[in-house]
Amino acid sequence: MTPPMSTFPDQFRLNGRTALITGSARGLGWEMAKGLAEAGARVLLHGRDPARLKERVAELAAAGLAADALSFDVADRAAMAAEIDRAPAIDILIHNVGERDRRSFSDIDHDAFARLIDVDLVAAHALVKLLIPGMLERKWGRLIMVTSIVADLAIPNASSYATAKAGLSAMARAMAAEFGATGITSNALAPGFFATETNQRMIASPNGEHHRQRTPAKRWANPSEITGAAIFLASPAASYVNGHTLIVDGGVSATYLA
Ligand SMILES: NC(=O)c1ccc[n+]([C@@H]2O[C@H](COP(=O)([O-])OP(=O)(O)OC[C@H]3O[C@@H](n4cnc5c(N)ncnc54)[C@H](OP(=O)(O)O)[C@@H]3O)[C@@H](O)[C@H]2O)c1
Structure with a gap:
């Protein structure tokens, strides 16, 4: 049966939902967490530094927004399970943790390659597995995997990172296929x-200037420009968006020259 559709702006509101945004004490994770909180969700920030997270939670609370924090290294599955166990029911996961290794293919040894795949990809599987039973029970969930345009567009010195992000993108589609009839959607951002x-x-480097020139928008994105896409994918407005990769890149991946 078709779920009842609310109208604008209610279809973008996240009131009553709890969202975990991993890697959200800084960077894109922080921007998305602020945005989801402003859209009405209770947000659970996440990172490895409890003191930094405490400051961020206080910042949101001072703005009248509902927030708490979980702290664990995603490589530590026991700590991950313990933190999820003590957390409130999680309706929305934005899995944003991502480490990079900018060395050349030849300079990355087997162990370093495997470790990055573990942190950037395998940990996502472990985390989703912990959240799925509750989402299935409540017949509602949003799984949003933060990938990268390098999952599809190769660049030098990113072999383990690009491999992990491509895997994460495939995992988002695989989950869309498996959970599509359950009220859970799964997408990549x-x-x-x-x-x-x-x-x-x-x-500030020549490489950075090259990226700027290669982007049709002719500028690097402000971190806050990821927020609208994250709110959309998490919201009732995206109830029929499943298995999609939402690219936010100022036109890079749509173009050969810019
Ligand atoms: N920025 C871009 O241009 C860009 C482009 C494409 C894709 N992305 C992706 O978008 C995401 C965010 O990027 P960003 O630039 O905002 O990254 P960032 O500033 O480096 O933040 C990464 C976050 O991940 C957390 N993290 C890293 N390793 C972790 C681990 N082992 N366990 C737990 N947390 C860990 C960090 O937490 P701590 O606070 O504990 O360090 C931090 O909050 C990443 O997945 C990245 O690959 C970014």
């Missing part, structure tokens, strides 16, 4: 070049 803290050195 693929950023292009965003001016986060992590990218500041690169932006």
Whole structure:
């Protein structure tokens, strides 16, 4: 049966929902967490530094927004399970944790390659597995995997990262196929070049200038420009959007020259 459709702007409201945004003490995760909180969700911030998370939770609380935090390294599955166990029921997952290894293919040894795949891809499987039973029980869920345009467009010195993101993108589609009839949707959100803290050195480099020129928008994205896409995928407005990759890249992946 078709779920009842609310109208604008209610179809973008997240009131009554709890959202976990992983890797959200800074960067794109923080922007998406703020946006989801402003849209009405109770947000669970996540990162590895409890002190930093406490400051961020206080920042949201000072703005009258509902927030709490979970702290674990995604490589530590026991800590992940313990934190999810003590958390309230989670309706929306934006899985945004992502580490990069900018070394050349030949310089990345087997162990480093496997570790990055574990953190950027296998951990997502572990986390979703912990959340799925509750989402199935409540017949509602949103799984949003933050991938990258490099999942489909290769660049040098990103072999393990691109492999992990391509896997995550495929996993989002696989979950869409398996959970499509259950009220759970699964999508990927693929950023292009965003001016986060992590990218500041690169932006100032010749490579960073090349990325700017290669982007039809002719600028790096402001981190807040990811927020609308995240709210959309998490919201009732996206109830029939499933297995999709929403690219937010100023036109890079649609073009050969710019
Ligand atoms: N920025 C871009 O241009 C761009 C482009 C394409 C894709 N992306 C993707 O978008 C996401 C966010 O990017 P960003 O630039 O905002 O990244 P970022 O600033 O480097 O933030 C990464 C976040 O992931 C967390 N994290 C990393 N490793 C972790 C681990 N082992 N366990 C737990 N948390 C971990 C970090 O938490 P701590 O606070 O604990 O360090 C941090 O909050 C990433 O998945 C990235 O691959 C970004």
